Amino acid sequence: MLEEVSDAPSQKLVSEVYTIMSRDDVTECAKGDPLIVSLGNNWLKRNMGNKLKRKYYSSSRMRGAARLLQHLRTITNTNMTMSKFICPMYFDKMCEAALLCASMENDDEEDLKSPSSTLEIGFDIKRMKNLKLGLALKSDDKDQKREAEEFTTLLKMEWSISVSRMAHLKLREDRMNRPHKPLPIPQDLSILGGRVSSELKEMGMNVKKTFENYKRAVMLLETRLLTYNKRRSGELEALSLENYKSRSQGLDEADRALMGEDLTDLEKYLVTSQELIQIRGKIGKIVPILVPEDAKTLMADDVRRAVGVKPWNNYVFANTGDGVIRAYDSLKSICGELSLSAPEQITSVTMRKYIATLSQVIDMKDFELEWLCNLFGHTASIHKLHYRSTSGFIERVDIGKLMLLVCQVVSCHAEESDQHVESPENVPENEEVDLEEDEVPRKKPCTRQAWTEEEETEIKELLHSNFQTKTFPKMKECMGAISKSRRKGGVVWKRKWETIKKKVIRMMKKNPHLKP
Incomplete structure (x- = not known):
C-alpha cells in the first residue's frame, strides 16, 4: 500500500516536531x-x-531512521541519502545497519541490547521504501521505481531471517530471564486511595487561586482517576474540555428501560454519584472514565484563567504552557509522599495487570x-496474553492441588492394576474375552431439568x-430478565441465558397466539 508522500517538511512538522527534537x-x-x-x-x-503525543512519535521515528542512515554511511564510507541506500545493492548493508541500531556488541548478531529498536526500524524501512516508490510514480522515474520494487522483493525474502527472527528470539529470551515485576500491594492501594480521597474532599472553592494549589488539585485528581479506573496515564492526561463537558450523568431512557426500577441501593448510589466521560484510547478506540463523587469538582474556567492557563489550552489537566501536567508524574509524586511498602510497584500498567490477574480468581x-x-480498551486475547499474570496463589495452591490429585489417581490406578490383572501365564493362548452387556462402558446419560409452570409464568x-x-429475545434482554428475577426472589435466574432464550422461542413457536 502506497503512503501519502511529500519530501518537504509540513508546517505542523516544523512547528510541532522540530521544536522538541x-x-x-x-x-x-x-x-x-x-x-x-x-x-x-x-x-x-x-x-x-x-494531538498530545503525535509530535513525540514522529520525532522518535525520524531520529531512529537518522541513526540507521548514520550507520549506513559509516559502513559504506559514503555520504549518500537514504533513498540511494534503498536499492538491492545495499540490502545486506541495510540489514547490518539495522542490527547496529540495536547496539550489537562484539560483532555477535545474537547479542542485541535493544531488539525492539530493530523491529521498529524494520517497519520504518518498509514505509520509506513505499515513500520512495510513491515519489518515483509521481515523477515517472522508472529507475527509482524498479529499485523500490526489487528492494521490496528482497525484504519479503530475507528480512525476517536476517533480522526480525533474531530480534524476536532475543525479546523472548529477555522476557523469560528478566525478574518478574511484582504487582501493587493491596494495602498500599488502599492507603493511597484513602489519602487522595480525603484530601480531595478537603479542597474546595475557598482555596486560594494560585498555581501551586491548582497543580496540587490536578495531581490529586489524576491520581484518583488513575487508581479508580486503571486507565493508561497517557489517555487520562489527554482529557479535553469538550470530553468533560459532554460527560454522561445519571441514566438515559434506554438504560432505564433495560434495567427497570428495581435497582439495589448500591446500584442507585453508583448511578447517581458517578459520572461517565468518553475519551480517546489506544488506536482511536473510545474508552470510558468513571468519575467518582469525590472527584466530580474539576477545575473551573475562572480558576484556570486566574492561575495562568492559556485560553487556547484545551486540556482539563493543562499546564501554563501548551501541554499538560503528566499523570505519571502526579502518581509517582503522591506515592512518594506516603509511607507505602512498595511505592515503585504502583504504576498505571501494574494496576491494570493487578485487576486482570484478580479476574482469574473471581472466575x-x-x-x-x-x-x-x-x-x-483492548481485546480479550491481549488481556490474557499481556496483562494477565498467573498469581502465586493459583500456581501454588489450585494448580498444586490439581497436580497432587493427578499423582494420587495414577498411583491408585497402578495399585488396582497390579491386584486385578492376571499374569500372562494364566491366560490361555488365542482365548477371546467377551464382555457382558452390563460391563460394556456406556456414555453418561444427560440429565435435563424440566420447566415448571412457575418458571413459565415468570418468563412471560x-x-x-x-x-x-413476537420477537425472540437477545442476550442483553435475557441477562436483564435474570437480574430482575434475582432481585425479586424468583426462580428463573438459576437458568442460563441461552436456555431461557431457547425456551421462549419454543413457547412462541408452539403457540403463536400465546398471550402473556
Whole structure:
C-alpha cells in the first residue's frame, strides 16, 4: 500500500516536531534527508487524532531512521541519502545497519541490547521504501521505481531471517530471564486511595487561586482517576474540555428501560454519584472514565484563567504552557509522599495487570470479561496474553492441588492394576474375552431439568414485551430478565441465558397466539 508522500517538511512538522527534537547530529541528519522528512510527515498524519503525543512519535521515528542512515554511511564510507541506500545493492548493508541500531556488541548478531529498536526500524524501512516508490510514480522515474520494487522483493525474502527472527528470539529470551515485576500491594492501594480521597474532599472553592494549589488539585485528581479506573496515564492526561463537558450523568431512557426500577441501593448510589466521560484510547478506540463523587469538582474556567492557563489550552489537566501536567508524574509524586511498602510497584500498567490477574480468581463469565476488556480498551486475547499474570496463589495452591490429585489417581490406578490383572501365564493362548452387556462402558446419560409452570409464568412476566411483539429475545434482554428475577426472589435466574432464550422461542413457536 502506497503512503501519502511529500519530501518537504509540513508546517505542523516544523512547528510541532522540530521544536522538541534534541539539538545534535542525529537531528541534523534527520532534517537534512528528504526521505526521513517524508517519514516524519507520514507519522504525523498517521497519528493526527492524538494531538498530545503525535509530535513525540514522529520525532522518535525520524531520529531512529537518522541513526540507521548514520550507520549506513559509516559502513559504506559514503555520504549518500537514504533513498540511494534503498536499492538491492545495499540490502545486506541495510540489514547490518539495522542490527547496529540495536547496539550489537562484539560483532555477535545474537547479542542485541535493544531488539525492539530493530523491529521498529524494520517497519520504518518498509514505509520509506513505499515513500520512495510513491515519489518515483509521481515523477515517472522508472529507475527509482524498479529499485523500490526489487528492494521490496528482497525484504519479503530475507528480512525476517536476517533480522526480525533474531530480534524476536532475543525479546523472548529477555522476557523469560528478566525478574518478574511484582504487582501493587493491596494495602498500599488502599492507603493511597484513602489519602487522595480525603484530601480531595478537603479542597474546595475557598482555596486560594494560585498555581501551586491548582497543580496540587490536578495531581490529586489524576491520581484518583488513575487508581479508580486503571486507565493508561497517557489517555487520562489527554482529557479535553469538550470530553468533560459532554460527560454522561445519571441514566438515559434506554438504560432505564433495560434495567427497570428495581435497582439495589448500591446500584442507585453508583448511578447517581458517578459520572461517565468518553475519551480517546489506544488506536482511536473510545474508552470510558468513571468519575467518582469525590472527584466530580474539576477545575473551573475562572480558576484556570486566574492561575495562568492559556485560553487556547484545551486540556482539563493543562499546564501554563501548551501541554499538560503528566499523570505519571502526579502518581509517582503522591506515592512518594506516603509511607507505602512498595511505592515503585504502583504504576498505571501494574494496576491494570493487578485487576486482570484478580479476574482469574473471581472466575468471571465471558460477557463480564468482555466488559472488563472494553473498560481497558483492548481485546480479550491481549488481556490474557499481556496483562494477565498467573498469581502465586493459583500456581501454588489450585494448580498444586490439581497436580497432587493427578499423582494420587495414577498411583491408585497402578495399585488396582497390579491386584486385578492376571499374569500372562494364566491366560490361555488365542482365548477371546467377551464382555457382558452390563460391563460394556456406556456414555453418561444427560440429565435435563424440566420447566415448571412457575418458571413459565415468570418468563412471560419478565419478557412481556417480547411476547407482545413476537420477537425472540437477545442476550442483553435475557441477562436483564435474570437480574430482575434475582432481585425479586424468583426462580428463573438459576437458568442460563441461552436456555431461557431457547425456551421462549419454543413457547412462541408452539403457540403463536400465546398471550402473556
